[in-house]
Amino acid sequence: MKMSQMHQPAALSTCPSCEEPLESGDLFCGACGYDLSAVPEPPVDRPTLAINGMPPGPAPAAAPDQVPVPGPAPAEWPVAPEVDSSDVPAPTHRSADLPGTDSAGGDLGGGGLAGDAAPDDYPLPAPADPRTGESMGAPANAGAPVNAGAPAAEGTEAGMPAPTTATKLCVACRSGHVAPDGYCENCGHAQPRERDHMEQELDAVAAVSDRGLRHHRNEDAFTISSTALPDGSPAVVAIVCDGVSSATRPDEASMAASRAAGLALDASLPRGTHPQQAMHEAIVAAAEAVNALAEEPHGAREHQPHQNAPACTLVGAVVTGGLLVVGWVGDSRAYWVPVDRTGPTVRLTEDDSWAAQMVAAGLMNEAEAYADERAHAITGWLGADSYELEPHTASFKPDRPGVVVVCTDGLWNYAEAAEEMARAVPADAALRPLHSARVLVGHALDGGGHDNVTVAVVPFPAAPQGAGSA
Amino acid sequence: MAIFSKSNVPQFTVDVYQNEYLPEGGREVNAIATVTSTGGGTIGSAVGAPHLYSAAEGPDAAVAIMVDCSGSMDYPPTKMRGARDATAAAIDAVRDGVHFAVIGGTHVAKEVYPGGGRLAVAGTQTRAQAKEALRKLSSGGGTAIGTWLRLADRLLASADIGASAVRHGILLTDGRNEHESPEDLRASLDACAGRFTCDARGVGTDWEVKEVTGIASALLGSADIVADPAGLSADFTQMMEAAMGKEVADVSLRLWTPMGVEIMFVKQVAPTVEELTDRRTEAGPRAGDYPTGSWGDESRDYHVCVRVPGAELGQEMLAARVSLVVPAADGTVQTLSQGLVRAVWTDDMAASTSINPQVAHYTGQAELAQVIQQGLDARKSGDFDGATAKLGRAVQLASASGNEDTAKLLSKVVDVVDATTGTVRLKARVAEADEMTLETRSTKTVRVKK
Numbered sequence: 066m067k068m069s070q071m072h073q074p075a076a077l078s079t080c081p082s083c084e085e086p087l088e089s090g091d092l093f094c095g096a097c098g099y100d101l102s103a104v105p106e107p108p109v110d111r112p113t114l115a116i117n118g119m120p121p122g123p124a125p126a127a128a129p130d131q132v133p134v135p136g137p138a139p140a141e142w143p144v145a146p147e148v149d150s151s152d153v154p155a156p157t158h159r160s161a162d163l164p165g166t167d168s169a170g171g172d173l174g175g176g177g178l179a180g181d182a183a184p185d186d187y188p189l190p191a192p193a194d195p196r197t198g199e200s201m202g203a204p205a206n207a208g209a210p211v212n213a214g215a216p217a218a219e220g221t222e223a224g225m226p227a228p229t230t231a232t233k234l235c236v237a238c239r240s241g242h243v244a245p246d247g248y249c250e251n252c253g254h255a256q257p258r259e260r261d262h263m264e265q266e267l268d269a270v271a272a273v274s275d276r277g278l279r280h281h282r283n284e285d286a287f288t289i290s291s292t293a294l295p296d297g298s299p300a301v302v303a304i305v306c307d308g309v310s311s312a313t314r315p316d317e318a319s320m321a322a323s324r325a326a327g328l329a330l331d332a333s334l335p336r337g338t339h340p341q342q343a344m345h346e347a348i349v350a351a352a353e354a355v356n357a358l359a360e361e362p363h364g365a366r367e368h369q370p371h372q373n374a375p376a377c378t379l380v381g382a383v384v385t386g387g388l389l390v391v392g393w394v395g396d397s398r399a400y401w402v403p404v405d406r407t408g409p410t411v412r413l414t415e416d417d418s419w420a421a422q423m424v425a426a427g428l429m430n431e432a433e434a435y436a437d438e439r440a441h442a443i444t445g446w447l448g449a450d451s452y453e454l455e456p457h458t459a460s461f462k463p464d465r466p467g468v469v470v471v472c473t474d475g476l477w478n479y480a481e482a483a484e485e486m487a488r489a490v491p492a493d494a495a496l497r498p499l500h501s502a503r504v505l506v507g508h509a510l511d512g513g514g515h516d517n518v519t520v521a522v523v524p525f526p527a528a529p530q531g532a533g534s535a
Numbered sequence: 536m537a538i539f540s541k542s543n544v545p546q547f548t549v550d551v552y553q554n555e556y557l558p559e560g561g562r563e564v565n566a567i568a569t570v571t572s573t574g575g576g577t578i579g580s581a582v583g584a585p586h587l588y589s590a591a592e593g594p595d596a597a598v599a600i601m602v603d604c605s606g607s608m609d610y611p612p613t614k615m616r617g618a619r620d621a622t623a624a625a626i627d628a629v630r631d632g633v634h635f636a637v638i639g640g641t642h643v644a645k646e647v648y649p650g651g652g653r654l655a656v657a658g659t660q661t662r663a664q665a666k667e668a669l670r671k672l673s674s675g676g677g678t679a680i681g682t683w684l685r686l687a688d689r690l691l692a693s694a695d696i697g698a699s700a701v702r703h704g705i706l707l708t709d710g711r712n713e714h715e716s717p718e719d720l721r722a723s724l725d726a727c728a729g730r731f732t733c734d735a736r737g738v739g740t741d742w743e744v745k746e747v748t749g750i751a752s753a754l755l756g757s758a759d760i761v762a763d764p765a766g767l768s769a770d771f772t773q774m775m776e777a778a779m780g781k782e783v784a785d786v787s788l789r790l791w792t793p794m795g796v797e798i799m800f801v802k803q804v805a806p807t808v809e810e811l812t813d814r815r816t817e818a819g820p821r822a823g824d825y826p827t828g829s830w831g832d833e834s835r836d837y838h839v840c841v842r843v844p845g846a847e848l849g850q851e852m853l854a855a856r857v858s859l860v861v862p863a864a865d866g867t868v869q870t871l872s873q874g875l876v877r878a879v880w881t882d883d884m885a886a887s888t889s890i891n892p893q894v895a896h897y898t899g900q901a902e903l904a905q906v907i908q909q910g911l912d913a914r915k916s917g918d919f920d921g922a923t924a925k926l927g928r929a930v931q932l933a934s935a936s937g938n939e940d941t942a943k944l945l946s947k948v949v950d951v952v953d954a955t956t957g958t959v960r961l962k963a964r965v966a967e968a969d970e971m972t973l974e975t976r977s978t979k980t981v982r983v984k985k
Contacts, residue, residue, distance in 0.1 A: 237852075238794070241793075241794070246853075246875070248793075248852065248853035248875075249793065249852075249853075250793075251793060251794050252793045252794050252795060252844075252852070253792070253793025253794070253796065253843075253852040253853040253854065254793075254846070254850070254851070254852040254853075255850070255851035255852055255853070276849070278848075278849065278882070279849075279881060279882060279883050280849075280881075281849055281850075281851045281879040281880075281881065282851075
């Protein structure tokens with residue numbers, strides 16, 4: 066359930082009694098029989114609050130090509146190679162929901178659609194730029210290659226021949242060799258896959274992905290990396306993708322998308338591309354990577370008679386010293402959780418779901434939209450069947466430290482409302498991102514683990530290289 | 536090897552339809568493997584529609600036509616005439632360059648054409664000579680089908696064609712196999728199995744359904760009844776055209792199963808039900824081959840049922856690999872295509888409790904064939920209550936699955952009160968031909984609508 070302010074049973078994402086995930090329109094819990102009509106209204110979870118705790122102001126009349134970042138010596142954002150406002154349709158989330166700017170530079174808080182405002186307006190008042198006066202050495206890529214967390218996963222997927230596995234002994238029977246298609250030649254067991262459980266930690270970011278308890282493979286994927294802006298200040302990237310199960314090869318789609326987006330950001334951020342523009346381009350690159358999968362010959366792999374094009378969702382965050390940029394397609398989410406929990410926890414993304422679109426288009430009110438059984442069908446994704454890609458991006462300038470939780474619905478199904486997410490995130494999340502990501506995955510598994518779970522935890526502001534762990 | 540140097544080796548594909556999800560503790564895995572062969576040197580891809588090669592362009596092949604010449608063929612005389620005309624029609628359908636022979640069968644087998652322990656090569660002249668020879672066919676004597684098959688085997692083996700070229704027989708009988716023991720026939724069938732394929736036809740109503748269907752089953756051909764001799768020519772032409780459409784012989788379904796996996800059954804389920812479980816020959820570690828005969832442009836479905844060892848939730852294993860293999864000249868085999876049957880344990884009840892529609896459909900079709908057989912057996916033995924119950928169930932299954940041909944045949948044997956519930960009454964009088972038609976065709980299935 067994406068919107069929880071409805072007074073209907075369908076508004077709950079889990080049974081209050083046993084935490085079983087619910088279907089839209091359930092009157093009773095399918096697991097324990099709990100009467101859902103008796104459930105009190107869950108906390109409101111609309112991302113209506115500005116992170117800074119103040120309403121977004123009107124856009125200053127900035128020159129279209131310049132970004133008024135306060136503070137001395139900010140990174141110089143070059144003009145994006147293309148103004149994409151014509152390529153990017155109006156955002157589907159409601160205006161005023163998000164205190165930020167969309168990828169076309171429109172002021173999301175201004176009540177108008179994207180494109181009303183001049184591109185590259187950054188209307189949010191920013192606190193002192195933490196990068197000010199900072200002069201760091203060449204910030205390396207945190208020592209780890211971009212995709213260190215998921216090396217060679219491509220070659221170890223189901224049914225995909227991996228040359229190195231031919232001589233491996235089966236972990237199940239310990240006597241058979243593993244055939245090129247990934248199954249033991251003796252006992253037939255599929256070998257544990259690298260992607261069943263993945264963890265990665267860099268200095269300033271961590272991510273954990275788990276198969277969950279119900280699915281036989283992990284169709285989520287993530288990429289985290291740490292790079293630097295041209296001025297040497299750190300930039301942290303986290304990308305999380307969720308393969309669409311009803312499509313073919315969702316696991317490959319999510320892996321390809323997360324890698325492509327991560328690589329794109331790692332290349333464009335050091336060049337000085339504005340993070341929001343960079344995020345937009347990264348989503349486009351991810352979409353192209355997924356589209357390319359559809360063209361690959363499938364051949365001798367796991368044979369599935371009725372193929373359709375692979376697809377996945379994507380949510381990503383770029384955190385710099387003073388800026389927080391999110392981008393997404395689909396129903397994977399990003400939440401802002403301040404260190405000081407007296408401040409509001411906010412959902413930063415607006416799902417590409419049928420219900421959200423119906424409401425955004427003014428065709429239905431929320432109650433009607435979410436009562437429909439199509440409410441949770443996603444309306445945006447990356448993949449060849451997506452006739453029109455609509456990447457959403459937004460940028461924020463938080464005025465206090467916190468963490469960004471970037472996750473698939475495998476987590477937020479168990480912590481849908483921002484307040485629930487705030488309770489699930491450990492208090493020391495900014496200091497121990499890996500631990501926090503594990504705790505959050507555990508939260509989902511404890512809740513039932515009905516889906517693959519992937520969580521990236523990115524502290525804000527981005528810590529200077531080595532500052533957190535040295 | 537001749538057959539692979541030609542362009543007309545068909546392309547095989549294996550599509551596996553299954554619900555791979557098992558509940559905790561679940562062990563039985565069912566899958567339907569749809570095997571489709573297309574291509575060869577042909578243009579069309581119409582599955583199941585045999586095509587005709589133009590003269591001398593087709594693959595090497597040899598055919599033998601076995602015509603019953605026993606004394607009963609003269610009662611009525613239309614039978615012998617029909618058989619002669621049908622054989623002539625079949626000869627006309629033999630492609631130029633194909634080796635062929637005509638055998639007259641009684642209690643012994645005689646070469647009718649060309650004689651001398653050889654096969655003729657089809658051409659305008661040999662066809663005319665063969666048809667001329669048919670005039671001399673006369674009836675008289677008994678019936679020992681085993682001897683016909685052994686002669687056909689010897690002749691077909693003598694053909695100067697590749698070891699894996701298509702060798703096919705067409706057998707017509709009008710009576711019971713009275714002049715040899717069932718064991719003799721069985722021994723002959725065992726000797727011929729795998730060496731050539733054979734379609735069998737019963738003309739009239741004095742023959743034994745189980746004998747004719749047994750021959751076709753053992754030799755991987757079709758069986759049918761031609762109650763009226765006038766229909767023989769069309770049927771023979773169609774059979775020969777189908778034989779001419781075959782492009783590769785000796786194809787086997789190879790099943791590889793992991794250690795600890797038990798094979799419950801393997802059967803062809805379309806176009807007809809054919810039990811293959813007991814016809815396995817071992818083919819290396821944990822693999823076995825099941826014969827499927829020769830293939831043209833066609834598609835067949837196989838139902839594979841295996842029992843896997845239990846495993847934990849979230850585990851996945853391969854339950855079987857299904858592949859199509861043909862022997863190569865050097866004694867090895869060539870794998871034409873492969874499909875995987877998997878088992879995945881999940882606690883998602885919606886996933887594990889659903890039955891794959893293909894599996895459900897063919898489970899029903901196999902039961903349909905079985906209850907028809909049981910119902911007719913019960914009827915013959917005087918167990919009318921049993922017959923009513925079984926045939927009622929058959930009507931129900933045929934109706935539910937859309938097997939209209941079988942439903943039509945059933946309605947000639949029982950009065951259908953309500954097809955949905957399977958309520959029927961046995962007809963007091965049933966034409967023998969109708970009953971035999973139902974029994975002969977009971978194994979015909981329809982495919983699930985995709």
